[in-house]
Amino acid sequence: MFALVDCNSFYASCEQVFRPDLRGKPVVVLSNNDGFVVARSAEAKALGIPDLVPFFKIEGQLKRYGVTVFSSNYALYGDLSRRVVDTLKGFASDVEVYSIDEVFLTPWTPDGDVKQFGHTLKRAVWKNVRIPVGVGMAPTKTLAKLANRAAKKIGALQGVCILERDNQREWLLRKVPTKDIWGVGGRYAKRLAELGIHSGWELACADPKRIRRHFGVTLERTLMELRGVSCLELEEMPSPKQQIYCTRSFGEKAHTLEPILEATALYASRAGEKLRAQQQLATSMHVFLQTSPFDSNPYSDAAVIQLPYPTDDSRILVRYAQYAVTKLYKEGFSFLKSGVGLLELSAKELLQRDLFSEGQPLRSTKLMTVMDKINQEFGRGTVYVAAEGTRKKWRMRQSHKSRRTTTAWAELPIVRC
């Protein structure tokens, strides 16, 4: 049996935690650069505000409806997410943190009352963190996802749905269109429809071999999971990352090389920070630079470069990223976005040093450790590589950002008596 705990409208709910005046009111949260609506409170959904709609297209509408708008505040969401996970760990020993707002776990119910267990989880998270969640339970992860969806959609279930008996499973699967199933995206849904498969039930009843032939082994597994045959295990130990990316759109378009060099330097050193947090070294680097894809004359290019030796030194990452992006740059375009990816990662302690080639000197490691420590203690960006520049006009737009209430001393809430 798998349980999936999924936070309701997570980012919007986070914003409401420290703004209780906004409970029961329409709230939306925007993506980086205030680009899209990425989270909507139940009230905002009820107003018919669609998901992933460009902000500029509905800004007027939001104002008219009196919707409160927030830029995304990942420091806050990450911290509240950690608290939700900590709470859940008190009720189950096997826990998989699947995403910032979803946790799979094995229900622990010595008395056999699964439903009661679901409600216990829900109440505990609300009590400790003030985040509303839904709980779905079923014999496979894919079905637990569906159960969770039902828990939120069907009011009578009060946020907890157990999908155990075959007749319940069939009832739900007959109602679910394929595109709402975990592992089936828009493309597959369309191709499935061409084969006459429209509902979850029709997919579950299809011939596995035929599905495998048309779509590959991944969708065949999904099919089996819908039948109640578990193919996906709980993954408690997150496997080390295979690539680390830092990419971002600029707050304003860049017509010269200078802001691009600065932004790319920042992305490289942020990627380095993540790399060091995982105790890994990178062997090669992927760098790209692009205009807006909506430009009349869009342009983009990318390069993969070998680093001189496996490294986690931000100074080296920045130097190589800047070198690459200089090569990619072309006069006459207005660039919108660049990014740095670190590839061929290896665990730092397992590194095989090559007898005949240079390796990362010890003082690099020492310097980076000190840098990370200072930034951890006093806030990100206290010490940084000078190549990032000081004015940072290209920084992303975040016109509606809330405070980092739980992670920055300077932004603690103020209580007036």
Add this chain to the structure above:
DNA sequence: TCTGGGGTCCTAGGACCC
């Protein structure tokens, strides 16, 4: 004017090996 930022897995096809 304004359109996100991360990730993963799988497959097909080419190069190369004996």
Add this chain to the structure above:
DNA sequence: TCTGGGGTCCTAGGACCC
């Protein structure tokens, strides 16, 4: 006239996820 068979590794691209 007749031209093998099996394997590995790598990469790019396509699909998916939140």
